[in-house]
Amino acid sequence: MRGQLLKGHLEFMILASVDAEPAHGYAVIQELKRRSAGAFDLPEGTVYPVLHRLERSGLLAGRWIVHERRRRCVYRLSAKGRRALAVHRETWPKFSSAVTSVLEPAS
Amino acid sequence: MNESPIASFLDKLREYLPDDSSLQARVLAEAEDHIRETAARLRLGGLAESEALERAIADFGEADVVAGRFIEEVPEERSWSIQLWFAKWSSVMAVLGFALMLPAVWPGGLEFALSHGRAAPFGVAAAAIALNLLAMTRIDLRWSPKRVSGSATWKWKALNSSVVALAAILLCVLSVQSWEEGPSERSRAKRKAVLSQKEFTATGVARTFDDSDIERSTATTMQAYRTDGSMALWSRTHVSLPELAPRLIELGAVVDHAVDRFATFAPDYQLISSQGIPRRPLNGYYHLMFNGRRREACSILLSALEQDPDTRRSTRLGYEVLFHDYGDMFGDNRRGAFTEAWIAPALDCYEISSLRRLGHPDPEQRRVLGRFDAVAITETEPAARAFEIPQGFEEGPPSRIRIELDKVLRPLLESNVSGASIAQADEQYRENRSDD
Numbered sequence: 115m116r117g118q119l120l121k122g123h124l125e126f127m128i129l130a131s132v133d134a135e136p137a138h139g140y141a142v143i144q145e146l147k148r149r150s151a152g153a154f155d156l157p158e159g160t161v162y163p164v165l166h167r168l169e170r171s172g173l174l175a176g177r178w179i180v181h182e183r184r185r186r187c188v189y190r191l192s193a194k195g196r197r198a199l200a201v202h203r204e205t206w207p208k209f210s211s212a213v214t215s216v217l218e219p220a221s
Numbered sequence: 222m223n224e225s226p227i228a229s230f231l232d233k234l235r236e237y238l239p240d241d242s243s244l245q246a247r248v249l250a251e252a253e254d255h256i257r258e259t260a261a262r263l264r265l266g267g268l269a270e271s272e273a274l275e276r277a278i279a280d281f282g283e284a285d286v287v288a289g290r291f292i293e294e295v296p297e298e299r300s301w302s303i304q305l306w307f308a309k310w311s312s313v314m315a316v317l318g319f320a321l322m323l324p325a326v327w328p329g330g331l332e333f334a335l336s337h338g339r340a341a342p343f344g345v346a347a348a349a350i351a352l353n354l355l356a357m358t359r360i361d362l363r364w365s366p367k368r369v370s371g372s373a374t375w376k377w378k379a380l381n382s383s384v385v386a387l388a389a390i391l392l393c394v395l396s397v398q399s400w401e402e403g404p405s406e407r408s409r410a411k412r413k414a415v416l417s418q419k420e421f422t423a424t425g426v427a428r429t430f431d432d433s434d435i436e437r438s439t440a441t442t443m444q445a446y447r448t449d450g451s452m453a454l455w456s457r458t459h460v461s462l463p464e465l466a467p468r469l470i471e472l473g474a475v476v477d478h479a480v481d482r483f484a485t486f487a488p489d490y491q492l493i494s495s496q497g498i499p500r501r502p503l504n505g506y507y508h509l510m511f512n513g514r515r516r517e518a519c520s521i522l523l524s525a526l527e528q529d530p531d532t533r534r535s536t537r538l539g540y541e542v543l544f545h546d547y548g549d550m551f552g553d554n555r556r557g558a559f560t561e562a563w564i565a566p567a568l569d570c571y572e573i574s575s576l577r578r579l580g581h582p583d584p585e586q587r588r589v590l591g592r593f594d595a596v597a598i599t600e601t602e603p604a605a606r607a608f609e610i611p612q613g614f615e616e617g618p619p620s621r622i623r624i625e626l627d628k629v630l631r632p633l634l635e636s637n638v639s640g641a642s643i644a645q646a647d648e649q650y651r652e653n654r655s656d657d
Binding site: 139186 | 250254
């Protein structure tokens with residue numbers, strides 16, 4: 115799937131991927147791939163800038179740990195992120211349906 | 222050059238990233254973790270190590286693409302630390318806080334702290350707090366074209382040293398308070414023990430003044446402390462003549478230099494100041510001293526010494542003047558007198574007679590209150606009543622004594638009191654007496 119299409123949606127997909135439990139960058143990307151059945155084939159490194167932006171905006175909270183002698187940032191959903199995700203989950207079906215309707219060939 | 226493919230990739234990624242060391246460190250750490258974890262999974266899938274690494278790096282994305290996304294997603298932010306600003310204000314806050322706190326826990330403490338020679342420990346303590354605040358706090362202000370954000374970082378580990386600094390300042394306050402209160406019972410007993418071993422006390426009760434000009438007069442107890450050839454006199458008298466203060470400075474003008482020796486031979490007293498004014502070719506010293514046990518007395522001791530012009534050795538001239546200020550040192554009820562004492566070397570520097578006079582700048586107004594001889598000289602501890610506060614007198618902290626004396630002495634020091642004028646006044650006085 116083209117990266118441009120993902121832009122604007124990737125944020126909430128990332129938020130959804132850490133909704134269940136905190137995860138580090140690699141796990142977030144794997145979860146995105148798993149949930150999308152491999153449809154989101156982005157350069158993995160490009161997900162990290164989004165993670166950073168979500169953390170700066172307060173939707174994610176990062177915590178550094180040491181794993182196998184490597185430093186690793188584990189992200190969890192903040193309360194603000196949880197509220198934003200809930201709102202998005204509520205509005206997304208209507209938005210998606212509306213886009214689908216618009217994109218369908220005129221009958 | 223790094224041989225590892227991961228290191229090479231990370232080096233390349235660093236080159237493309239914005240010149241922000243904290244961002245670079247974070248991105249590179251996450252990139253390395255990601256690539257190594259991907260490679261480990263690929264190895265589990267059957268790839269060789271080198272192949273797994275290359276694949277993991279490729280999956281992560283081109284260094285310039287990833288870095289470009291960071292630049293796109295994370296607009297370059299400038300970060301300024303306002304640590305120094307905060308440090309400046311924290312210093313002001315610490316000093317102000319201390320100034321506000323001190324009077325609350327110790328009325329008059331600020332005045333004491335600001336008095337001469339005592340600001341240093343308080344200043345050091347305040348500076349220690351300020352420095353610790355500086356060490357504890359870091360505020361970073363970041364801004365970009367889109368937004369401004371800030372963060373404060375507190376290094377709580379540094380709090381320990383702040384606590385130490387606060388404890389130091391508290392200790393400082395308590396120690397000075399303790400100094401004002403005088404030595405503890407234990408140290409007093411110890412000092413007395415030392416006194417009894419190395420010194421002796423001679424107490425001679427002379428006679429009671431009963432001069433109608435004196436508003437308040439009581440018995441006078443003379444005490445002499447002596448160690449290794451040094452001697453200090455201490456006596457009590459209670460007269461009510463506030464104009465003694467000018468006389469103090471006039472007599473103070475005859476001393477040549479100050480010698481801080483009182484504390485060495487009168488350990489029960491606390492020397493709070495000493496100064497000398499070179500006016501006449503007469504060596505001597507005087508001490509402004511404070512009774513450490515009680516707060517009722519502040520005395521100036523002047524001891525004239527004779528200097529042999531050949532050997533340049535000083536010997537006791539056999540003359541001492543003891544000034545006393547008592548009671549309410551700070552109001553209109555200040556009392557004082559001075560005693561001239563003659564020392565008899567044959568009696569091993571005992572005071573054998575004293576002439577008590579009221580001092581006044583005008584020689585004609587000097588009055589002889591009485592002459593008394595020391596009798597019943599015994600070696601004993603100082604009488605307890607010597608340290609009792611006379612009825613009608615109030616205690617005052619030495620800081621106020623110092624400050625009030627400064628108020629009195631400073632303008633006189635700056636005035637034209639000279640040895641010549643004193644000599645002239647003395648001559649006039651002698652002429653007047655001879656006329657009488």
